[in-house]
Amino acid sequence: MSAPAELRRGWCPSLLRPMPSGDGLLARIAIPGGIVSAELLRGVASGARRFGNGFVDLTQRGNLQIRGVSEATLPALIDALAGLGLTDPAGETGASRDILASPLAGIDPSAVCDIRPIVAALRERLACDEALRALPAKFCLTVDDGGRLGLDDVRADIRFTALRGSVGPAFAVTLGGAAHDAVACGVCAAADLAEVAAALAHAFLGLRQESEVLPGRMRDLVRRPDAAALLRATLAPIPGTAGVPPALETADLACASERKGDRDGRGPSASIGFHRLDAATGYLGIGATFGRLTADQLDVVAEGVEEVGAEIRLTPWRALLIAGIDAGTATWLRARFARHGLITTARDPRLAVAACPGRPACARSTVATREDALVLAPLARQLACAGIGLHLSGCLKGCARGEATRVILVGREGRYDLVLDGRAGDAPSRAGLSLEAAKAALAQLVSAEAAQAATRPHGRMG
Numbered sequence: 082m083s084a085p086a087e088l089r090r091g092w093c094p095s096l097l098r099p100m101p102s103g104d105g106l107l108a109r110i111a112i113p114g115g116i117v118s119a120e121l122l123r124g125v126a127s128g129a130r131r132f133g134n135g136f137v138d139l140t141q142r143g144n145l146q147i148r149g150v151s152e153a154t155l156p157a158l159i160d161a162l163a164g165l166g167l168t169d170p171a172g173e174t175g176a177s178r179d180i181l182a183s184p185l186a187g188i189d190p191s192a193v194c195d196i197r198p199i200v201a202a203l204r205e206r207l208a209c210d211e212a213l214r215a216l217p218a219k220f221c222l223t224v225d226d227g228g229r230l231g232l233d234d235v236r237a238d239i240r241f242t243a244l245r246g247s248v249g250p251a252f253a254v255t256l257g258g259a260a261h262d263a264v265a266c267g268v269c270a271a272a273d274l275a276e277v278a279a280a281l282a283h284a285f286l287g288l289r290q291e292s293e294v295l296p297g298r299m300r301d302l303v304r305r306p307d308a309a310a311l312l313r314a315t316l317a318p319i320p321g322t323a324g325v326p327p328a329l330e331t332a333d334l335a336c337a338s339e340r341k342g343d344r345d346g347r348g349p350s351a352s353i354g355f356h357r358l359d360a361a362t363g364y365l366g367i368g369a370t371f372g373r374l375t376a377d378q379l380d381v382v383a384e385g386v387e388e389v390g391a392e393i394r395l396t397p398w399r400a401l402l403i404a405g406i407d408a409g410t411a412t413w414l415r416a417r418f419a420r421h422g423l424i425t426t427a428r429d430p431r432l433a434v435a436a437c438p439g440r441p442a443c444a445r446s447t448v449a450t451r452e453d454a455l456v457l458a459p460l461a462r463q464l465a466c467a468g469i470g471l472h473l474s475g476c477l478k479g480c481a482r483g484e485a486t487r488v489i490l491v492g493r494e495g496r497y498d499l500v501l502d503g504r505a506g507d508a509p510s511r512a513g514l515s516l517e518a519a520k521a522a523l524a525q526l527v528s529a530e531a532a533q534a535a536t537r538p539h540g541r542m543g
């Protein structure tokens with residue numbers, strides 16, 4: 082069951098409006114605030130096993146997605162999840178806004194403030210505004226508490242980042258992108274954040290209607306100087322807001338933030354493993370191969386968390402954080418989770434490779450990207466000490482990763498084309514490689530880079 086590409090584009094699957102894919106329907110479960118209980122995790126595992134194909138994805142919006150559901154099993158899945166209090170905020174229309182909050186909200190001593198009540202107020206404000214149902218399905222907002230796990234690398238339509246103001250916390254408002262390229266809009270007080278978000282969302286819809294070419298997202302609109310000025314003017318009537326201070330003119334919140342350099346907002350590797358939050362406790366970040374968990378793995382996590390009485394947080398880097406535990410407990414959980422195939426260390430080779438679902442999940446792929454990625458992962462880790470060194474893409478679209486990567490293998494007619502330092506759609510330097518030939522090419526590259534690094538004083542790869 083595979084939806085045509087034009088149908089899938091812009092489709093945000095939800096529980097009542099699941100999206101067809103190569104292995105059945107994808108039913109996304111929105112997790113408000115990204116905080117999950119062990120009981121809820123068990124319920125999702127049971128739902129995936131009984132009504133799906135037993136696999137659950139961690140999404141880049143900090144939600145869970147049950148795979149392999151069918152038209153016949155969907156009603157029973159909806160009932161089972163409703164019994165756990167999990168309903169679909171999107172309803173039949175699929176109109177629901179993703180609001181991503183800092184994963185350590187409320188428990189991070191380095192944060193500017195506890196954003197949980199602010200995020201709850203924002204969620205409520207947007208949910209009760211009927212007109213905002215017209216926003217594009219992928220429209221997304223972030224609220225960053227300015228603490229340890231920043232959302233700098235998460236792309237959003239409207240971004241709020243906490244700053245220490247002279248009279249208490251304030252939020253920098255930026256639009257259409259990640260921290261480094263979003264356009265500065267102004268500064269608002271915490272109490273006004275929900276109103277500011279609603280006003281900007283309405284302004285986006287108004288400007289969108291007037292545009293000759295319908296902009297899909299805020300980033301398409303805000304780079305037009307006239308639209309940016311109108312969006313900034315939206316804030317003026319709201320008390321407690323201000324225009325763009327010079328520090329924000331650079332549109333780089335990583336620069337504007339007084340915490341630049343301390344933040345770990347660098348994707349999954351930075352959140353995996355044990356990290357202290359204070360002298361006594363911290364959090365353990367765990368991941369799954371390509372962000373996909375089995376129902377059994379979810380049960381293992383739920384059991385472990387129940388035993389130690391911790392809390393589970395979801396992240397936009399497709400990791401789970403077990404929060405509020407000490408180092409000894411983390412070591413015990415880590416060993417237990419690793420035995421069940423979960424990723425518990427940032428050095429795990431699986432974190433060095435990005436791969437789209439490929440064959441058979443996606444009809445556009447002629448290669449089994451994820452299977453092949455596991456074969457190549459150790460070489461990918463040698464190419465990049467941290468972060469991602471290899472990207473396998475089933476086709477030129479490059480769904481798994483938009484950023485440039487050291488090596489990209491792009492599937493074509495059952496073989497791979499190899500691109501260096503680019504993206505999936507770039508011109509390849511070699512074409513038609515079998516998996517074995519691709520492996521040999523990677524090994525050659527690793528050796529060449531190692532030899533080069535050895536000639537540099539204190540040189541290292543990655």
Ligand code: SF4
Nearest residue numbers: 437443446475476480
């Ligand atoms: S990149 Fe992968 S998942 Fe995306 S369309 Fe191509 S084959 Fe499918």
